Amino acid sequence: MNEFKSGFFMGGESCNGRVLIVDDEPDIRKVVRMTLQKAGYEVLEAENGAKAIETINTGENRLLLDVIICDIRMPKVNGIEAIAYFRQNYPRVPLIVLTGFPDTDMATSLLRQGVVDYLVKPVEGEKLKASVARAMEHRELARL
Amino acid sequence: MTNPELTKSDHSASRPPAPVTTTDRLSGLDGYEGTPTPTPTKIAIVGAGRGGTAMLTLLHQLRTVEVVGIADRRADAPGLRHARELHVPVFKESADLLRITEPDLVIDVTGDAAMEKTLRQQVPGGVGILSGRSSRLLYDLVKHEFALQAELLQTDKLAGIGSFAAGIAHDMNNPLQLILGLAENLTEERDLETVHLQARDIVEAVKRTTAICRDLTSYSRRTSIHSDQVVPINAKLDEALKIARYAVGLQDIEVRKSYWPEATAIGNPDEILHVFINLITNAVQAMERGGVLTITTSTIDGATMVKISDTGHGIPPDVMGRIFEPFFTTKPPGKGTGLGLYNIKNVIHRMHGSINVESQVGLGTTFTITFPHDVRAEDGNP
Numbered sequence: 001m002n003e004f005k006s007g008f009f010m011g012g013e014s015c016n017g018r019v020l021i022v023d024d025e026p027d028i029r030k031v032v033r034m035t036l037q038k039a040g041y042e043v044l045e046a047e048n049g050a051k052a053i054e055t056i057n058t059g060e061n062r063l064l065l066d067v068i069i070c071d072i073r074m075p076k077v078n079g080i081e082a083i084a085y086f087r088q089n090y091p092r093v094p095l096i097v098l099t100g101f102p103d104t105d106m107a108t109s110l111l112r113q114g115v116v117d118y119l120v121k122p123v124e125g126e127k128l129k130a131s132v133a134r135a136m137e138h139r140e141l142a143r144l
Numbered sequence: 145m146t147n148p149e150l151t152k153s154d155h156s157a158s159r160p161p162a163p164v165t166t167t168d169r170l171s172g173l174d175g176y177e178g179t180p181t182p183t184p185t186k187i188a189i190v191g192a193g194r195g196g197t198a199m200l201t202l203l204h205q206l207r208t209v210e211v212v213g214i215a216d217r218r219a220d221a222p223g224l225r226h227a228r229e230l231h232v233p234v235f236k237e238s239a240d241l242l243r244i245t246e247p248d249l250v251i252d253v254t255g256d257a258a259m260e261k262t263l264r265q266q267v268p269g270g271v272g273i274l275s276g277r278s279s280r281l282l283y284d285l286v287k288h289e290f291a292l293q294a295e296l297l298q299t300d301k302l303a304g305i306g307s308f309a310a311g312i313a314h315d316m317n318n319p320l321q322l323i324l325g326l327a328e329n330l331t332e333e334r335d336l337e338t339v340h341l342q343a344r345d346i347v348e349a350v351k352r353t354t355a356i357c358r359d360l361t362s363y364s365r366r367t368s369i370h371s372d373q374v375v376p377i378n379a380k381l382d383e384a385l386k387i388a389r390y391a392v393g394l395q396d397i398e399v400r401k402s403y404w405p406e407a408t409a410i411g412n413p414d415e416i417l418h419v420f421i422n423l424i425t426n427a428v429q430a431m432e433r434g435g436v437l438t439i440t441t442s443t444i445d446g447a448t449m450v451k452i453s454d455t456g457h458g459i460p461p462d463v464m465g466r467i468f469e470p471f472f473t474t475k476p477p478g479k480g481t482g483l484g485l486y487n488i489k490n491v492i493h494r495m496h497g498s499i500n501v502e503s504q505v506g507l508g509t510t511f512t513i514t515f516p517h518d519v520r521a522e523d524g525n526p
Contacts, residue, residue, distance in 0.1 A: 024395070025318045027319070027321075027322040027345075027349070028318055028321055028322065030322070030325075031321060031322055031324075031325025031326065031329075032325070034329060035325060035328075035329075073310070073314050073395065074395060075395035075396060076395070076396065078395070078396075099314075100313050100314035100315070100316070100317035100318050100321075101309075101313040101314050101317070102313065103310075120317070121317035121318060121320065121321040122317055122320040122321040122325075123321065123324075124324065124328065125324075125325060125328045125329075
C-alpha cells in the first residue's frame with residue numbers, strides 16, 4: 001500500500017487509511033478494530049447508524065474517512081437507512097456491509113446501490129482486510 | 145422513541161376515536177363482538193374411579209362445561225380427591241348429587257349396568273344421561289379435540305420458528321465473529337496476559353451461543369396438555385421477550401415493564417410461554433417504525449392479569465370481530481399462519497381465563513389476559 005497516495009501520518013506513524021466500523025455489538029467493533037489496526041488502519045467506531053452519521057459529519061472525517069464497514073440490524077438508524085444516507089451524502093466513500101444475517105435479496109439490492117462488498121459474519125481476518133483493501137482502491141479512484 | 149403516526153394522530157384529532165373492544169370470554173364461536181355469553185352445560189359425574197377421574201380432568205378444561213359435582217360411595221376414590229383439588233363439589237350418594245346440583249347432563253362412569261337404571265329413576269325428564277359406550281365416546285371426542293388443538297399449537301410454533309432465522313443468525317454469528325477474530329489473533333499473540341483474557345472472551349462467547357440453542361430447542365419441543373403447574377408469570381414474560389427478539393427486532397422498541405411480584409397462574413408453562421411470545425411478536429410487528437411495548441402484571445381479587453400494549457397501527461374495527469378465528473390473518477401470504485390468536489384463545493380457555501382486546505387505529509392495541517384465581521398458586525402446590 002502506498003502510504004503517500006492513500007494514507008496519512010498519525011502520531012509519527014504512517015496510516016493505511018481511516019475506517020469507520022458501525023455495529024451495535026461492542027465485541028464486533030473490538031475484533032474488527034483489532035484486525036484492521038494490525039493491518040495499519042486507523043479505526044473509528046459507531047454503535048448505530050445515527051452515531052455513524054454524526055461521526056462522518058464531524059471535523060476532518062468529512063474528508064479523511066476512507067471506508068465504512070456497516071452492520072444492518074441496529075437500533076435507532078439501521079444499516080439500510082445509514083447506507084442510504086452515506087450513498088447520498090458521501091457517494092465517494094466506499095461501503096462494506098458486515099452482517100450476521102445472509103440475505104441474498106438484500107445483498108443484491110445493496111450491491112446495486114454501490115456497496116462494494118457484502119460480508120457475512122463470521123468473516124476471517126484475511127478476507128476482511130482484502131475487502132477493505134479493495135474498498136481503499138475504490139476510494140483512491142474516486143479521489144482522482 | 146416517538147411513533148410518528150401516533151404523534152400525528154394526537155395533534156390532528158381533537159377527539160380520538162373510541163376504542164374497539166372484543167372479548168373472548170366465552171367458548172365456541174367467540175371473538176365476535178356482541179356474541180351473547182353461552183350458559184355452560186352443567187355436568188354431574190357419577191363414579192370417581194379411574195374413568196371418573198379422567199372424565200373430570202378432561203371436562204374441567206372445557207369452557208362450555210361446568211362440572212357441578214361428582215359422586216362415589218368410596219371415600220378414598222381418586223376422583224373425589226382430584227375433585228377437591230379442582231374445587232368441584234363431591235358427594236357420597238348420586239341422589240344427593242343430582243338433587244343439589246340440578247345438572248343438565250349426567251355422565252355415568254361406574255361401569256355398573258344397574259346404575260343407569262337407578263339414575264333414570266333419579267333424574268327429572270329432560271336431563272340427559274350418558275353411560276357405558278356413549279360416555280366413552282364423549283371422552284374420546286373431547287380428547288381428540290384437545291389433540292387437534294395441540295397439533296395446531298405445534299404447527300403455529302414451528303411456523304413461527306421459521307421467522308426466527310434472521311434473529312438467530314444475528315445472535316449466533318456475532319459471537320462467532322468474536323470467537324474467530326480472537327482465535328486468529330491468538331495464533332500470533334505473544335503476551336500471556338492478553339492470551340488469557342482473549343481465551344476467556346472466547347469461552348463466554350461460546351456460552352452465549354450455546355444459550356441460544358438451548359432456548360430455542362426448549363421452546364420448539366412439543367408441549368404436554370396436562371402438565372399444569374404453578375407458573376411464575378413475570379419470569380415467563382421475560383423469557384418470552386428474550387425469544388421474541390429472534391422473530392422481531394426490538395432495537396427501536398422501548399420496553400416498559402411493571403410487574404406485580406407475586407404474579408402466578410396454574411397452567412402449562414410451555415403453553416403460557418407460547419401465548420406471551422405470540423402477543424409480544426404481534427405487538428412489535430404492529431410498530432413498524434418503533435414505539436413503546438408495555439407489559440404489566442397485576443392482581444384483582446386473586447386473579448392474575450397480564451396486559452401487553454403497543455403503540456402500533458391498531459386493529460381496524462371490521463377486522464376486530466374475526467381475530468380469534470382460526471386461519472384468519474392480515475399478514476401477507478407466508479408471513480402468518482392465522483393460528484396465533486386462535487391458539488392463544490384455546491390455551492387461555494383451558495385455563496379458565498379470558499382474553500380481552502382493546503384497540504384504536506393509529507394509537508395501538510392492548511391485550512389483557514386474566515388468569516383465574518387458584519388457591520394452589522398461593523401455597524405453590526399444584
